[in-house]
Amino acid sequence: MDVDRGLGTRSAMTRTVMLRESQAEHKAIVRDDGTVSVGDGAPVAVRVGRDGEVRVGDPLPRVAWTVAAGEMRWVYLDGEVFEIEVQTDGRKRRAAATHGSLSAPMPASVVRVDAQVGTAVRRGDTLVILEAMKMELPVRAPADGTVTAVHCKPGDLVQPGVPLIEIV
């Protein structure tokens, strides 16, 4: 019943971590006695396996699978997947990535560009239509905003990660 201790700081008996998942923030306290509390909740027993399996609760634990990628924790729980960002205490959260630029998910060609600099867009608006693997793929606005730059035109071949549209 040992919570994994390798959380970053050397001497902590308890650690506070901030969790962010889909807009919500939670404070969690990880204790050396093998319990974790989230928010104002009661401590729950957490056992971390070496192979990514995590058992939460005692008795009748729920089985989760986790993997870390930088500050991201991927969690698989009963067929649902959660991507939870973790900031341990003593470390400032990095500036939020500029989610203002939209890029292609794969090498693709640009079929149509609907976005124009200076226009207001609403979440879900189609900004660009790409074609890849003989399928048309719409690139949609992830949030309400204003288009500040357009970096592509019909016929362009674009690579993943290269900005197509900037939105503020």
Place this chain on the structure above:
Amino acid sequence: MTLRRVLIANRGEIAIRIARACRESTIESVAVYSDADAEAPHVRAADLAVRVGPAAPSESYLSIPSIVEAARATGADAVHPGYGFLSENASFARACEAAGLVFIGPPADVIERMGSKIAARALMQGAGVPIVPGETSVDQSDAGIIRAAQAVGYPALVKASAGGGGKGMRVVPDPGSARELIQAARREAEAAFGDGTLYVERVIEGPRHVEIQVFGDAHGGVVHLFERECSIQRRHQKVIEESPSAALTAGVRQAMGDAAVAAARAAGYRNAGTIEFLLEGAGDTARFYFLEMNTRLQVEHPVTEAVTGVDLVRAQLLVAAGAPLPWTQDSISQRGHAIECRIYAEDPQNGFLPQAGPLLLYREPQGPGIRIDSGVVEGYRMPVIYDPLIAKLTAAAESRDAAIARAQAALRGFPVLGIRTNIPFLLRVLAHPAFQAGAVDTGFIDANLDQLLRRSPAPLEALAAAAATRAALPTVPSASPSAADPWTSIADWGRGAP
């Protein structure tokens, strides 16, 4: 004749599936790979492997000269095309024959005839197989297609003669939008198939997609292996398939099987194929219409294997070598129920965009009645340029309810982390009351999309697990391309733990 060495002109899970069938038949297998796939699991599944070109499919898996040369260079005597890529390419089948290679599939002229949807419709009509009412127009101008649509009546379905997978297809709701939609269909068809020929069909309201597996040999034998229902599809890409279909009565099932055998006979069919039908209505009065024939092994063939107990790929090898069918129609029966879920690297929350990247954690479930066909291992990087299929999970049990429950339990125990997948989406489909009742049509996903995409915030257990997980678990593979390589150097042995 006997086949000694089969070249598998494909990649991923289907290449592995075929290599296994070869091994059981004591036939050697040859894998082909592009530069992007040198470390891919399918390469190790075969006895030999040969590079066929750069990552781009057009220069490797779709390159007829490269594949034929690979077969020649490795001394293969036959080629299995799998599905996708060159599997329904008549020129490829011809090139194989010209090179003295057995093409494991139907004759080239059959592929060609069934590849033209207009020619296939005419052939089926002649054989007495019901087809969707429609119009083919000699005049392929916008005006000509619009006239055909008017004759069929709106809403009309404009389809590409060379089409498949929903490409080059548009529903035209009214005359006002006809020209624009016809032009879009033609553009897509020309881009995808190099052939913009269109025809028009009546729109069948609320159809179910039910297909019949057929098999023919070189001695005039043709059988069917019952149906698969594939109504759970999105943009004409199948997501969940099952057998038997909840919509078929014994009488309709019999009629569809007979029609499929008649269709295969009319086509001069050989080897494994599938006759796709649209089913309109339900019960004994349900009507079925020929949609198209797939002249190859299907992605969803494990569903048929689960309920009939046969090995379709092994039979493909036998029949390609000239042997008669290993079964008679009377010896084939449908037993129990099977459901296949296609697990894709895609983000349902973001327009189902394909996802690329490393499978940081990947654990396949096990259990009675569970079959996994996968082409990946933990640490494998899903490439950007190929089909985003990760695995197929097929659950078989004695009843439909039991098969659904088995598929659900297996998916809940199938953690795939590091890239987004459709597993949560699949579970929401399986749990949907309409799916559980078997009351679905091909519009199910679109009609229920909001509900199927609804996500809950992370529960306490997920947050606690995230908080307790440190950054460097010992089993987390690095994100390097070689992370999929399970070999260690023997030079490291005996040095003790690092």
